[in-house]
Amino acid sequence: MGKAIFKTGLFVSGVVLFAACGPKKAPEQPKAPPATVAVYEVKSERAVYYDNFPATITPLNQVDLKAQVTGYITGVYFTDGQHVRKGQKLYDIDRQQYQANYEQAVANLNVAKSAQAKAQQDADRYNDLLKQDAIARQKVDYALADLQSAKMQVAAAQANVSRVSNDLRFSSIYAPFDGTIGISQAKIGTLVTANANVLNTVSSDNPMAVDISVDQKEVPRFIQLQQHPGLGTDSTFTLQLPDNSVYSKTGRITLIDRAVDPQTGTIKTRLVFENDGRLKPGMSINVRAKNNNEGQFILAPYKAVVEQMGEYFVFVVRDSSKVSQTKVTLGTRINDKIIIKDGLKEGDKVVSEGVQKLKEGTVVNTGAKQ
Known part of the structure; x- marks a missing residue:
């Protein structure tokens, strides 16, 4: 009997010791009070915006003026920044030299035409003599060859006249339309190269x-x-x-x-x-x-909008004073408000102040309304 009692006492002592060594229950933390925020009741408003x-x-119209002939600028006939009229002369480029070249080309053409006329007369006369058997056939052939050569000389001289005529025309630059001319990039005495130098711009x-x-x-x-x-x-x-x-x-x-x-x-x-x-x-x-679609729009305070990863959200106060993070599509900002194209409806209450302390499901105290 005594031995049994000793064992029972030992067991009880072990239970007490185990209970003393077990984990202690942490004291309950007081719940945080609801976050106090300001809310704005969304409504449809009339808005005119841009x-x-x-x-x-x-x-x-805008044109860069380029030299189309090579030479020295010999005349500038405008003031930088001036309003110019269509056809007004602006620059001369070696005008006298190109005029002399043209006159020389015309003179060469006249000489070639004179040589052609003489060759034509010789060929006609030799043909008449050939009909009378008064001249060798070879002589006639030579005369016809000379006539053909003279004609080619005239054609070449005429082509040269056309070329130097264009050079003479391009040696003066005129305003292509009414407008304002800029600051000249070339002054009198500047050497310019055909199709390389921009002299000025007219717009x-x-x-x-x-x-x-x-x-x-x-x-x-x-x-x-x-x-x-x-x-x-x-x-x-x-x-x-x-x-x-x-x-x-x-x-x-x-x-x-x-x-x-x-x-x-x-x-x-x-x-x-x-x-x-x-x-x-x-x-x-x-x-x-x-915007010509003037009318009623859903507007919300711009400061109520939160951006996350390129998307926009507002916190809407739902039942039980819990907030729901709601995605919205934004329109144009109008002063301190912004048009909400999608995501809200009239009567929704959005948090307008205190959004930085909110997350999905946070209980709020709507202490102030806007």
Whole structure:
């Protein structure tokens, strides 16, 4: 009996020891209070906005003036940056020398014609004598050969006259159209080479072309504006100049390129604007295209939008005050708001402040509404 009692006591002691050495239960952490955020109730609003397109100003006509003959510049008949008229003389290149060459060529042609006339007379006379058997046949053959040679000399002289006539004409350079001429790259006394030297550039200055690249999704809209110009007369197209001022003149579409660039998915579109003197070729500006689909749009605060890996999301407050991360398709930004093309409906409540502390399913306290 005593031995049995000793074993039982040993077992109880082991249980107590095991219980004392077991893991302790961690104390429960207090739950974090819901994040306090501001929400905005989405509604349909009327909006007038502009799409912005980077653009470059381009002259409707532009020509590089090149020398077509070799020689020294002997005359400059304009001031750099001057407005020139079509047909106005701009440069002379060794004009007197080419005039002398032309006169010499004409004189050589006259000599060749005189030699041909003499050869013709000799051939006619020898032919008459041959009919009377008064001259050897060989003599007649020589006369006919001389006549043929004289004719070839006339043809060569005539070709030379044509060549030097062109040189004489090209020794003076004239304005191809009305426009503005730039800074001359050659002064009086400069030696220029035919088809090698650009002497200057003339470009038309009124009106001016403005080229933009339009996304292929927008092609139907721009074709409609081109086919119905009346749609574009109410300031549909305006310019934002480099100093951020808005140009007072409005423009219209004149052409849409024949094909979409497969690399960019855009198509070149050209607008024309009247120039008050502020539009210069090569200037980088923005075209503001008024969206003709005026009406009701779903708008949300721009600061409510979160970007992740090139996609855009907002946090929508659902039942039980939990937020759901919702993907949206963005439209044009209008001041502090942005058009939501897809992803939201009227009445949705989106978090407008405090989005940085949220994730899917976070419980929020909508302490403030906008």
